[in-house]
Amino acid sequence: SAVISQKPSRDICQRGTSLTIQCQVDSQVTMMFWYRQQPGQSLTLIATANQGSEATYESGFVIDKFPISRPNLTFSTLTVSNMSPEDSSIYLCSVGYLAGGLDEQFFGPGTRLTVL
C-alpha cells in the first residue's frame, strides 16, 4: 500500500479564483489519478496524471479548467481554475501500480473545496 497526503485538506474560495491541490505519495508509483466527488454523488475521474507528459483527461474535463502537473513519480498537483460554486466538491488523488497486473488503487484523504 501507499501513504498519500493531500494539501490543503479543505478550503473556502471566492468565485473566479484558482486553487492548487497537492498530492504527495511516500513511494514511487506508476499511476496517479484525480477524482471529483460532488456533494451527495459518487466519484468521477477527472484525469490520469502522467509523469513527464500532459495529463489524460476524461470526457467533460479540460486542461484549461483543471491543469495537472506531475513532475516526478511521487508528486502531482491539480489546479481548479476560475472557480464557480459548481466546483464545490471533494477532490481526491489516488495511486495505482501496474507491477504484476495489480489493478488496485489507493486514495488520499481528499480536499474539501467550497466556492462562494
Added chain:
Amino acid sequence: GDSVTQMEGPVTLSEEAFLTINCTYTATGYPSLFWYVQYPGEGLQLLLKATKADDKGSNKGFEATYRKETTSFHLEKGSVQVSDSAVYFCALSVRTGANNLFFGTGTRLTVIP
C-alpha cells in the same frame, strides 16, 4: 458504457444485524470488481475485491461474490458492528493498464447499538 448501479441509502441497522448492499454492473470487457469504504472523516479504503467470475472477496467479516450471470457483486456481512458505520462504494475497473475505476453512488450505513 461501463457503469455501476448501487443500492441507494441510507441504511440503518441495529448492531449484529445482517447486512446486504446490492451492486450490479455493466461492462464491455471483463471487469475487476471492488468495494471501497469511507469511514467518517477519512479517505477511501479498499475493503475487498474480486478479479474474475465466481471469485469471493472477503475482509473484516465482509464478503462479496463476483456473479457474472447476474452481473452483480453484492456486499454482505453476517453481524454488523457500530464501527462499520461508513459509506460503501462499489466500483469496477476494465481498462487494462490504466486502472480506471467506475464508482457507484455510495451507500451510507449507520449501525446503532
